[in-house]
Amino acid sequence: MVNLGNIWQNLLASQAPLQAMTGNATTMSGLATYTLPQLPYAYNALEPYISAQIMELHHSKHHQAYVTNLNNALQAHVAAITSNDIPAQIAQQPAIKFNGGGHINHSLFWKNLAPAESPETNYSEVAPSLAAEIENTWGSFDGFKKAFSAALMGIQGSGWGWLIKESTAGTENSRRLRIVTTKDQDPVVGSGEVPVFGVDMWEHAYYLQYLNGKAAYVENIWKVINWKTAEERFQGSRENAFAELKALL
Amino acid sequence: MSTSLFRATPVARSALRAASAVKPAATFVRGKATLPDLQYDYGALEPYISSKIMELHHSKHHQTYVNGLNSALTTIAEAESKGDFTKATSVAPVLNFHGGGHLNHTLFWENLAPASREGGGNPDGALGKAIATEFGSFESFVKQMNAALAGIQGSGWAWLAKDKAANGKLALITRANQDPVTGNLVPLLGIDAWEHAYYLQYENRKAEYFEAIWNVINWKTVAKRFEA
Structure with a gap:
C-alpha cells in the first residue's frame, strides 16, 4: 500500500523552487496549483524597447499557458503516482520540466526587467557589488555586455541566456559569475546555480517589434535590465532567488 | 501588396518550375549555397500565410541560413587547408544549424502552393493509399501531424518521411531547431514550427496556423518525393 502523504510531500519538496515563487498557490487534495504572477509594471512600461503588445x-x-500546462502535468503526474503507473509518471516529466521551466524563467524574467531610465536600471548606482564582480570577471561592463550578447546571439533556436552565480557545496560564499545559455524552457535550477538575471531569446519575446532583427533586441534589452533585482539575487542564495517573488504575490 | 514584394520575375519563375521537379532546388553555384527563388509570390499563400x-x-x-552555411563551409575549407582539425570540428554545430536551415526551408517552400493552384486537398495515388494505410485515414494523419507539431517544445519542425531502411514505410517525426532529416529517412513533407513561421499573423495561437497550413500543402511535390 502506498503512503500518499509521503508521496505528496516528496513531490512537493521536489517542486520547492516553484512553490517558493508562488506563495499563494492553493492546495487541493495536497497538490499545489500555480498561478500567473502579476507584473511589477504596466504592459507599456518597457516601451520603446519592448512593446506593450x-x-x-x-x-x-x-x-x-506554461502555468496552465504545468498544473495539468502535475495533476496527471499525481494521478500516475497514486495508480502506481511508472510509465505514465515518466511520460509527464518532459511536460513538467518544460512548463515548470517556462513558469520559473518568466517569473524571474519579469522581475529582472524595469522601465528604462528608472532608478532600478542604473547599473553603477544600484548594483555595486555585482558590478565589481562583473568587472573582476570580464574586465569591464562593456566586456561583459559583449560576452553576454554574443552568447544570446549564438543560441540556435529557442532558449535563454542567464548570468548565474556559482555556489556549489562548500563554496556557498562564492561570488563567481558565469554566463550560461539554456535551450527551450530548461530552467536554471541546478543546485549550485543562482540565477542573477535572464534574457528570453524565444522569438515570441521580440518578433512583433524587431522581426528578424534580433541583434537590435539584444542591444536594447540592456536599457531595461533591473540591476537592483540582479544585485539582490547576486547577494542572496539560490533559495532567495526563488523566494523573492513570494513577497510580491 | 507592393510589387516590390514579388521577388521572382515570371520568366525566372517558369525557368525554376521547369528545373525544379523532384529534388529540392538547393542550388549550389561554384560550391556556394544560394537562396532559391520561390515558385509563387509572397502574397500567394494568403490568407493562410501572410505576405x-x-x-x-x-x-x-x-x-x-544560406549565409551561415557558406561561412561555415569557408571556415572548414580554410581549416582543412591548414590541417587545423580542431577548428574544422568546432564548426560542426554551426554547419548543422545553418545547413539544416537551408535544406529545411528549401524543402518547405516546395511543399507549399497557393490554395488556388496545387495547394490543399487530399493526396491521392500511391501516397494517398500509403497515408491511409499507415495512419488510418488522411484525417487521422493530419491530426497526428498537428499533435506532433503542437508537442514541439521550442523551435523545430515536424516531417512526414519515408524510411528507406523499412521498405519505404512512412514515419512521422519531429526535429529540434534546424536539425535536418538525414540518413535512412527521406523528408517528404515538412512543416515549420518556429515562431517566425506564424507569429506575425497567428501570435500565440499556433494551433490555428497548424490547421490553416493544410490549405496550402502541395501534395504533388510530396507524391513526387514519395515515389522517387
Whole structure:
C-alpha cells in the first residue's frame, strides 16, 4: 500500500523552487496549483524597447499557458503516482520540466526587467557589488555586455541566456559569475546555480517589434535590465532567488 | 501588396518550375549555397500565410541560413587547408544549424502552393493509399501531424518521411531547431514550427496556423518525393 502523504510531500519538496515563487498557490487534495504572477509594471512600461503588445501576449498568453500546462502535468503526474503507473509518471516529466521551466524563467524574467531610465536600471548606482564582480570577471561592463550578447546571439533556436552565480557545496560564499545559455524552457535550477538575471531569446519575446532583427533586441534589452533585482539575487542564495517573488504575490 | 514584394520575375519563375521537379532546388553555384527563388509570390499563400511572413521568412531568415552555411563551409575549407582539425570540428554545430536551415526551408517552400493552384486537398495515388494505410485515414494523419507539431517544445519542425531502411514505410517525426532529416529517412513533407513561421499573423495561437497550413500543402511535390 502506498503512503500518499509521503508521496505528496516528496513531490512537493521536489517542486520547492516553484512553490517558493508562488506563495499563494492553493492546495487541493495536497497538490499545489500555480498561478500567473502579476507584473511589477504596466504592459507599456518597457516601451520603446519592448512593446506593450509583446508584453501583453508574452505575459497573459505565453506565461499563462506554461502555468496552465504545468498544473495539468502535475495533476496527471499525481494521478500516475497514486495508480502506481511508472510509465505514465515518466511520460509527464518532459511536460513538467518544460512548463515548470517556462513558469520559473518568466517569473524571474519579469522581475529582472524595469522601465528604462528608472532608478532600478542604473547599473553603477544600484548594483555595486555585482558590478565589481562583473568587472573582476570580464574586465569591464562593456566586456561583459559583449560576452553576454554574443552568447544570446549564438543560441540556435529557442532558449535563454542567464548570468548565474556559482555556489556549489562548500563554496556557498562564492561570488563567481558565469554566463550560461539554456535551450527551450530548461530552467536554471541546478543546485549550485543562482540565477542573477535572464534574457528570453524565444522569438515570441521580440518578433512583433524587431522581426528578424534580433541583434537590435539584444542591444536594447540592456536599457531595461533591473540591476537592483540582479544585485539582490547576486547577494542572496539560490533559495532567495526563488523566494523573492513570494513577497510580491 | 507592393510589387516590390514579388521577388521572382515570371520568366525566372517558369525557368525554376521547369528545373525544379523532384529534388529540392538547393542550388549550389561554384560550391556556394544560394537562396532559391520561390515558385509563387509572397502574397500567394494568403490568407493562410501572410505576405509579410513569407517575405521575411524567405528573404531574411532563409538568407541568413544560406549565409551561415557558406561561412561555415569557408571556415572548414580554410581549416582543412591548414590541417587545423580542431577548428574544422568546432564548426560542426554551426554547419548543422545553418545547413539544416537551408535544406529545411528549401524543402518547405516546395511543399507549399497557393490554395488556388496545387495547394490543399487530399493526396491521392500511391501516397494517398500509403497515408491511409499507415495512419488510418488522411484525417487521422493530419491530426497526428498537428499533435506532433503542437508537442514541439521550442523551435523545430515536424516531417512526414519515408524510411528507406523499412521498405519505404512512412514515419512521422519531429526535429529540434534546424536539425535536418538525414540518413535512412527521406523528408517528404515538412512543416515549420518556429515562431517566425506564424507569429506575425497567428501570435500565440499556433494551433490555428497548424490547421490553416493544410490549405496550402502541395501534395504533388510530396507524391513526387514519395515515389522517387
